[in-house]
Amino acid sequence: xxxxxxxxxxxxxxxxxxxxxxxxxxxxxxxxxxxxxxxxxxxxxxxxxxxxxxxxxxxxxxxxxxxxxxxxxxxxxxxxxxxx
Amino acid sequence: xxxxxxxxxxxxxxxxxxxxxxxxxxxxxxxxxxxxxxxxxxxxxxxxxxxxxxxxxxxxxxxxxxxxxxxxxxxxxxxxxxxxxxxxxxxxxxxxxxxxxxxxxxxxxxxxxxxxxxxxxxxxxxxxxxxxxxxxxxxxxxxxxxxxxxxxxxxxxxxxxxxxxxxxxxxxxxxxxxxxxxxxxxxxxxxxxxxxxxxxxxxxxxxxxxxxxxxxxxxxxxxxxxxxxxxxxxxxxxxxxxxxxxxxxxxxxxxxxxxxxxxxxxxxxxxxxxxxxxxxxxxxxxxxxxxxxxxxxxxxxxxxxxxxxxxxxxxxxxxxxxxxxxxxxxxxxxxxxxxxxxxxxxxxxxxxxxxxxxxxxxxxxxxxxxxxxxxxxxxxxxxxxxxxxxxxxxxxxxxxxxxxxxxxxxxxxxxxxxxxxxxxxxxxxxxxxxxxxxxxxxxxxxxxxxxxxxxxxxxxxxxxxxxxxxxxxxxxxxxxxxxxxxxxxxxxxxxxxxxxxxxxxxxxxxxxxxxxxxxxxxxxxxxxxxxxxxxxxxxxxxxxxxxxxxxxxxxxxxxxxxxxxxxxxxxxxxxxxxxxxxxxxxxxxxxxxxxxxxxxxxxxxxxxxxxxxxxxxxxxxxxxxxxxxxxxxxxxxxxxxxxxxxxxxxxxxxxxxxxxxxxxxxxxxxxxxxxxxxxxxxxxxxxxxxxx
Numbered sequence: 001x002x003x004x005x006x007x008x009x010x011x012x013x014x015x016x017x018x019x020x021x022x023x024x025x026x027x028x029x030x031x032x033x034x035x036x037x038x039x040x041x042x043x044x045x046x047x048x049x050x051x052x053x054x055x056x057x058x059x060x061x062x063x064x065x066x067x068x069x070x071x072x073x074x075x076x077x078x079x080x081x082x083x084x
Numbered sequence: 085x086x087x088x089x090x091x092x093x094x095x096x097x098x099x100x101x102x103x104x105x106x107x108x109x110x111x112x113x114x115x116x117x118x119x120x121x122x123x124x125x126x127x128x129x130x131x132x133x134x135x136x137x138x139x140x141x142x143x144x145x146x147x148x149x150x151x152x153x154x155x156x157x158x159x160x161x162x163x164x165x166x167x168x169x170x171x172x173x174x175x176x177x178x179x180x181x182x183x184x185x186x187x188x189x190x191x192x193x194x195x196x197x198x199x200x201x202x203x204x205x206x207x208x209x210x211x212x213x214x215x216x217x218x219x220x221x222x223x224x225x226x227x228x229x230x231x232x233x234x235x236x237x238x239x240x241x242x243x244x245x246x247x248x249x250x251x252x253x254x255x256x257x258x259x260x261x262x263x264x265x266x267x268x269x270x271x272x273x274x275x276x277x278x279x280x281x282x283x284x285x286x287x288x289x290x291x292x293x294x295x296x297x298x299x300x301x302x303x304x305x306x307x308x309x310x311x312x313x314x315x316x317x318x319x320x321x322x323x324x325x326x327x328x329x330x331x332x333x334x335x336x337x338x339x340x341x342x343x344x345x346x347x348x349x350x351x352x353x354x355x356x357x358x359x360x361x362x363x364x365x366x367x368x369x370x371x372x373x374x375x376x377x378x379x380x381x382x383x384x385x386x387x388x389x390x391x392x393x394x395x396x397x398x399x400x401x402x403x404x405x406x407x408x409x410x411x412x413x414x415x416x417x418x419x420x421x422x423x424x425x426x427x428x429x430x431x432x433x434x435x436x437x438x439x440x441x442x443x444x445x446x447x448x449x450x451x452x453x454x455x456x457x458x459x460x461x462x463x464x465x466x467x468x469x470x471x472x473x474x475x476x477x478x479x480x481x482x483x484x485x486x487x488x489x490x491x492x493x494x495x496x497x498x499x500x501x502x503x504x505x506x507x508x509x510x511x512x513x514x515x516x517x518x519x520x521x522x523x524x525x526x527x528x529x530x531x532x533x534x535x536x537x538x539x540x541x542x543x544x545x546x547x548x549x550x551x552x553x554x555x556x557x558x559x560x561x562x563x564x565x566x567x568x569x570x571x572x573x574x575x576x577x578x579x580x581x582x583x584x585x586x587x588x589x590x591x592x593x594x595x596x597x598x599x600x601x602x603x604x605x606x607x608x609x610x611x612x613x614x615x616x617x618x619x620x621x622x623x624x625x626x627x628x629x630x631x632x633x634x635x636x637x638x639x640x641x642x643x644x645x646x647x648x649x650x651x652x653x654x655x656x657x658x659x660x661x662x663x664x665x666x667x668x669x670x671x672x673x674x675x676x677x678x679x680x681x682x683x684x685x686x687x688x689x690x691x692x693x694x695x696x697x698x699x700x701x702x703x704x705x706x707x708x709x710x711x712x713x714x715x716x717x718x719x720x721x722x723x724x725x726x727x728x729x730x731x732x733x734x735x736x737x738x739x740x741x742x743x744x745x746x747x748x749x750x751x752x753x754x755x756x757x758x759x760x761x762x763x764x765x766x767x768x769x770x771x772x773x774x775x776x
Contacts, residue, residue: 005126021750025486032381033171033304035171035172035175036304037303037304038168038172038173038175038176038438039172039176039179039369039373040176040303040365040366040369040370040435041176041179041180041365041369042180042364043301043398044166045164045301047162047166048161048162048163049162050161050162051161051162051163052162055161064300064301065300065301065362067301068295068296069300069358070299071163071731072357072358072362073356073357073358074163074164075357076357076358076361076362076365076569076572
């Protein structure tokens with residue numbers, strides 16, 4: 001259900017990956033999964049990892065577990081009002 | 085050239101279909117009309133409004149610029165600022181703006197017939213609601229994703245910013261009260277419903293622990309498990325209700341449930357977010373999207389007839405569901421489905437930080453609101469396919485139709501909708517409840533409508549009770565999430581305000597300060613929820629107009645900001661785009677506010693208060709009050725509601741004065757005085773949502 005393994009993360013994040021045509025079904029599933037997570041406002045570890053490597057290549061990133069805790073607390077701690 | 089011609093031909097056909105469908109809805113008098121026409125007319129109008137008006141706004145008025153970096157790209161941190169595919173972001177934005185409002189408003193407004201509501205939902209969204217969402221999103225996107233309050237402060241000054249903050253807090257308290265009351269009214273004396281809603285609390289907690297400790301980050305697994313257990317809980321709820329020992333354990337009166345939700349709000353908003361809020365938010369978002377899709381399919385498959393007349397005689401203001409004439413109270417009542425001020429907070433929240441390129445704001449902002457409006461149309465449809473007798477039995481207060489089926493059927497039949505006591509009892513039995521009388525608040529009515537549509541599509545009569553409780557649970561789920569999140573947000577605002585008076589109270593890390601602010605926030609909305617269950621004249625019928633005025637007022641503030649921004653950008657020739665809806669909203673809120681304050685009975689709050697307090701002083705008791713204490717309660721609550729309304733009106737006037745002053749200054753200045761983030765160029769050919 002959650003293919004955020006090391007392989008799929010790099011497949012999602014790596015800009016050197018070949019474009020659209022060469023996608024395997026696993027990658028498609030990973031994309032779909034990522035889309036669902038974004039829609040419900042859940043943290044996106046792949047996006048974080050890719051960005052982190054880009055901005056601070058020398059700082060080790062948070063693990064998926066650490067990131068998940070950090071991002072959930074952050075998102076909801078200052079959550080604005082929910083809609084009526 | 086050929087393509088262009090084909091495209092025009094296509095749009096011409098959409099226009100013809102829309103006109104035909106609308107004609108079928110509007111002109112077919114005396115015989116029933118299929119709801120498919122209503123829904124089709126709405127869809128055609130949305131497509132045309134999107135294709136032409138939103139394109140005009142995007143290209144001519146705002147001049148969205150894809151060579152300009154959006155904050156998602158320039159500040160991409162993979163956390164808050166994330167460039168996102170436009171379809172995904174549209175889904176995210178829609179899930180964030182869709183709530184109880186568009187479901188409740190149209191159901192209450194249905195008392196005037198389906199036609200006035202339909203016209204306002206469609207016209208309102210095209211010229212006001214979607215414009216507001218789109219333009220606030222644009223303004224925030226050009227200002228690094230700043231919130232509405234910050235933008236008001238930036239563009240209209242600090243005093244205006246402070247007023248906007250107080251206004252937002254006040255309307256949030258009212259919306260929490262209204263939402264809480266809806267749940268309470270839906271679950272009163274309903275063990276089946278109460279059991280399923282109560283079951284979501286341990287379920288969400290289990291999901292939270294699962295996602296944090298057992299399988300960190302595995303939201304999909306936890307949510308799938310959650311949905312399955314929810315369905316099982318609904319199925320098992322029937323047995324709970326029928327059980328001799330379990331049944332009474334989950335049967336509560338409305339005042340008891342009011343206390344339950346007050347305590348729940350206080351406790352839940354102080355728990356860690358991962359334990360209850362986040363997991364239930366995920367669950368409710370999945371359900372929300374699923375239900376909207378299922379309801380749309382259901383309407384097209386079943387194609388039920390609209391049984392409510394196009395226009396009822398209650399447009400004269402004598403209706404039982406809410407008092408007041410078509411203008412302005414229809415507009416105040418429908419609120420969110422046509423234009424919602426709350427969306428200005430969402431459009432300046434997470435969404436602007438995720439937009440990949442400027443032109444996407446049109447699809448996400450304008451398109452997202454059109455979808456919300458479509459939800460309102462479906463809610464209206466669900467209410468209008470019900471037998472009007474059933475509709476009025478469910479939505480009229482005790483004061484008007486009494487609390488027995490015999491009395492209710494007698495009163496409603498006199499209104500011209502023949503209904504027998506047996507029909508009312510049978511409807512209650514079909515959905516697995518003891519009684520459907522006086523269940524105002526939208527949720528139960530919508531649930532009965534949905535249950536009739538869904539059971540006609542899947543499962544037949546045997547599943548009607550299941551679908552009813554599914555619909556109740558679906559609404560309760562996101563209302564409880566809203567109560568939790570809203571109380572947290574309210575706590576922060578209160579701490580902000582308190583911190584300016586006594587600094588330690590503003591400390592967000594202090595447990596004591598947190599408790600103080602939480603208790604303050606909960607007691608403010610909790611007061612209205614509790615009074616709504618014990619005040620003989622109280623309830624959703626009373627608080628909803630207050631909510632509507634507040635919500636439309638907030639939309640007025642947001643549109644005033646957009647107007648000021650347009651002038652400061654030196655796009656004065658287009659200010660009618662925001663000025664027309666602003667003017668309309670101000671006219672509606674001011675005249676509704678005026679009537680609620682100054683009108684005679686039965687509309688004016690002060691008139692009602694006066695009547696009851698005079699009678700109480702003279703020692704007489706007016707039904708439905710049963711004691712002098714009841715009388716004094718009615719009087720006090722109406723004084724309170726009247727005062728809040730007057731406060732809302734004063735806020736709007738103050739904001740309008742600020743906006744006019746700022747605008748006049750900007751008009752005199754020959755150069756743009758806008759305060760946007762700096763322009764940074766980007767390559768419009770690169771898709772940042774797929775490459776990092």
